[in-house]
Amino acid sequence: MNFDWNVAWHSVPALLDGLLTALLSIAIGYPLAIALGLLLVFPQRSARPWIRIPVRVVVEFIRSTPLLVQLFFLFYVLPAFGVELSAFATGAIGLGLHYATYTSEVFRAGIESVPTGQWDAATALNLSTTRTWWSVVLPQAIPKVLPPLGNYAIAMFKDTPQLTAITVLEVLSAARAEGAQTFRYLEAITMAGLLYLLVSLVLAWLARRVEQRYATTRGIA
Amino acid sequence: MFGAAAMTTMLGLPIPLWQRLADGLAVTLQLTVFGALLAAVFAFLAGFARISRLRLVRGIAFGYTEAFRGLPALVVLFWLVFALPSLGWQLDPLAASVIAVALNIGAYGAEVVRSALAAIPPGQWDAATAVNLSRGQTLRMVILPQAVVTMIPSLSNLLIELLKATALVSLVYVQDLTFQGQIVRAATGKTAAVFLGLLLGYGLIALVLSGLMRALEHAAGKWAGRVVNS
Structure with missing residues (x-):
């Protein structure tokens, strides 16, 4: 069987629909990761071991276990506790x-x-806590955290195909549906792969832009 | 489906289901070990190729790392399992799984190898040129021993990422720990307990793997010290 460009082009609109869903899931998931990640820094820097250690264990646990199983857990277990979310929201x-x-x-390393x-020095100058964070710590920490944060945005995008396992209609789901319809998985999955590659490259380029822009404005200030 | 009364159970789960989970664990461990070995091959080949004097070799390695760092592992896996057969290549699902995770993690590993090599001071x-070492000798005796030590913490993180990536194979019906967990869930209806158990299982494997990598880091530090001092 040869690669048929006609079949391949035919699958593109469905794949783009899937891409929109994938990007929307990032648009919700990424700010959540940033906010929650920031919140998780403080207990991990706590002087009290009974706060610090359990939080560190949970963070380490979530980080070293498969996203796929976590998605299954949320998808099948939350409804049992009366939390009814759509597959998309769960994802x-x-x-x-x-x-x-x-x-x-990343935030922890940046602050440290x-x-x-x-x-x-901030204490010696009698700066308030807010002022210390805002004018002293964050301006030095942010340039350090931007490159890894950009990379994790891209990594998150590349994990969106796993949402197909909990019935979210993203790119890979669309490719599977197209393949099932035409009995030609070759074209649909290849086009899905090219689409992921293209978007990853664009996101990587955007991330570099953000880093550079921040680096220059800091240089002027 | 399962005569619970007649069957011996452990922690409320019939023994045959424990057997399934054990089988799944064995598959997950196999995927992790073989995936890691193949990923290491890709990582070192591509990492060294990136500092080659031949432009073509550098280009191929660059293409590999950029492509497979931009492609989701699951999409590569689906391509190998569902698309490749129509081009006349039917891979065993287990082999396709090992190749897919290794291609993905190997591309990240190649970056680790490349940057560790680049971090060695010029x-x-x-100095190696001054004492008349060939390029091969310099790499083997001077550069690599120092670079390996700095690589290990990053490679250790990648090993955990590889372990996590093996769960994807359950989606192409390879009977790994996650796949068998789904079967057990369907058979017992104990959704929360089964998935939490699965996560704890993966967490435990990850803990053992990072412990092993720390021991390796320690050993490599000693080995490099010896090579450099001798």
Whole structure:
């Protein structure tokens, strides 16, 4: 069997529909990962071991177990506790939860990369806590966290095909449906792969742009 | 489906279902070990190729890393299992699984290898030239021993990512731990317990793997010290 470009082009509209769903899931999941990741930093930096250790264990646990099984868990177990979410919402939340454990690690490293002398200096200048974070710590931490955060946005996008397992109609689901209809999986899955590759490259380019822009404005200021 | 009264159970789960989970665990471990070995081959081949003096070799390695870091592992797996047969190549699902995860993790590993090689100070290359070592000797005796030590923490993270990626194979009907977990869930209806158990199982494997990698890092540190000092 040869690759048939006609069949391949025919599958594109359905794949683009799927892509829209995948990007929407990122649009919800990524801000969730950022917010939750930031929130998870503070208990992990706590001086009290009974706060720090359990949170670290849970973060480490979520990070080292498969997203797919976590998605199944959310998809099948939440309804049993009366939480009825759509497959799409479950998928977006699952992605957000999983990647929050990665982003929190990035934030933690970024904050810890600011030398302790900077904190001491802020204290010596009698700066308030808010002022210390806003004017001293964050401006030094943010350029360090942007590249890994960009990479995790791309990584999250590349995990969206797993949402097919919980019936979300994203790109891979669309490719499977197209393949089942025409009995030609070759074209549909190949086109899906090319689409993922294209979007990943575009996202990588965007991430570099954001990094560069931030680096230059900081240089001027 | 299962005569619970007549059957011996353990923690409320019939023994045959435990047997299924054990079989699944064996498949997951096999996928992890063979996937890691093949991924290491891809990573070192492509990582070294990236510093080759031949432009073509560098280009091929660059193409490989860029392509497979941009492609989701699940899509590569589906392509190998569902699309490749129409081109006349029918792979065994287990082989396709090992290849798919290895291609993906290998591409990330190649970046780790490349950057570890690039991080060795140029003075080391100059010094090796000064004592008349060939390029091959320099790589083997000077560069690699130092680079390997710095690679191991990143490779250790990638090994955990590989373990997690093996769960994807359940979607192409390879009977790994996740697949068997689904069967047990369907048979017992104990959804929360089964999936939590699966996650704990993966978490435990990850813990053992990172422990092993830490031991390896320690050993490599000693080995590199010896090579460099001798």
